[in-house]
Amino acid sequence: YIVMGLLLHFLLNRFKMDKHAWILVISGITTLSTTAYLGLLCVFLLYYRVRGGKLLPFLVIAVPILAVVATQLPFLLDKIEKTYSGDMHDISSLDELAGWYDKTGEGEIHLNRFGSAIILWNLFRWKLIWGISNGYQGVTPVLHNVNISNGDVDFFAKFGVVGFAYLMHKYILLLKSFIHKNEYMIYCVLIIIVLAFGEPMLIFNFTMAFLFLYHYVSPETL
Numbered sequence: 668y669i670v671m672g673l674l675l676h677f678l679l680n681r682f683k684m685d686k687h688a689w690i691l692v693i694s695g696i697t698t699l700s701t702t703a704y705l706g707l708l709c710v711f712l713l714y715y716r717v718r719g720g721k722l723l724p725f726l727v728i729a730v731p732i733l734a735v736v737a738t739q740l741p742f743l744l745d746k747i748e749k750t751y752s753g754d755m756h757d758i759s760s761l762d763e764l765a766g767w768y769d770k771t772g773e774g775e776i777h778l779n780r781f782g783s784a785i786i787l788w789n790l791f792r793w794k795l796i797w798g799i800s801n802g803y804q805g806v807t808p809v810l811h812n813v814n815i816s817n818g819d820v821d822f823f824a825k826f827g828v829v830g831f832a833y834l835m836h837k838y839i840l841l842l843k844s845f846i847h848k849n850e851y852m853i854y855c856v857l858i859i860i861v862l863a864f865g866e867p868m869l870i871f872n873f874t875m876a877f878l879f880l881y882h883y884v885s886p887e888t889l
Contacts, residue, residue: 668873669695670706670862674855677710678845682717702780702865706858713854717846775814780865783817786810787824795820798827818863822870834869834877835859841881 673691680688695707708729715725778786790807791799803824804810815821822831838859839852846852863869 668868669698670703670710670858671873673707674710674713674858677714677717678842681845682714684714700865702862706862709854709858709861713851713858716854717851775812777814778816780817783815784820786813787815787817787820791824795823796828798830799824801825816865816867818865818867818869819860821867822863825870831869834875837879837881838877841877841884844881844884 669691673688673695676688676691677683692707695703712725712729716722786809787795790809791803800806804813804815815824819831822834826834835856839856842852842855846855859869859874863874868874
């Protein structure tokens, strides 16, 4: 929400780094969230390009810095590796874990972003193009006690890649009221994909509002 708030704030104030933007940036940094950091990086790239910065110098400076930071901070690559390993262990023992949770009633199996994507791909594969249903977990026994945290693949399972493309189409219609280059649209879509990879935010009211928000919001009405 912080990263999306920053993006929307930049759209509204024409990408000016005012005090409200600084508050959102500092708030995002203090989350210590890998997903939030990747989202912030995409927002910074968009801000840099809209303000006239060249892409190559940005990459030359940013890539080495990111490589050092990612390998040195424990909540970046190290956290991703541990999360992936934990997910692989849970998937390999899914039947046993599901049986234990069913028997004891002790909540749900919490799969992280990688495990969530893998289990849904293994279950549905190309059906993810069209989607299964909004209640696919309730009618899929193996997922009865599984908490899915990957918002991208969860949305594909609900409404398909086709549904995601429709949502992004409406999102882009909103963006076109504020920014006009296709390159900038790509960054904005990438921000949504990155953020939703670690949180099922695509089905939240905040995000689903993009389906109709472009009808009502434009620079002329603000």
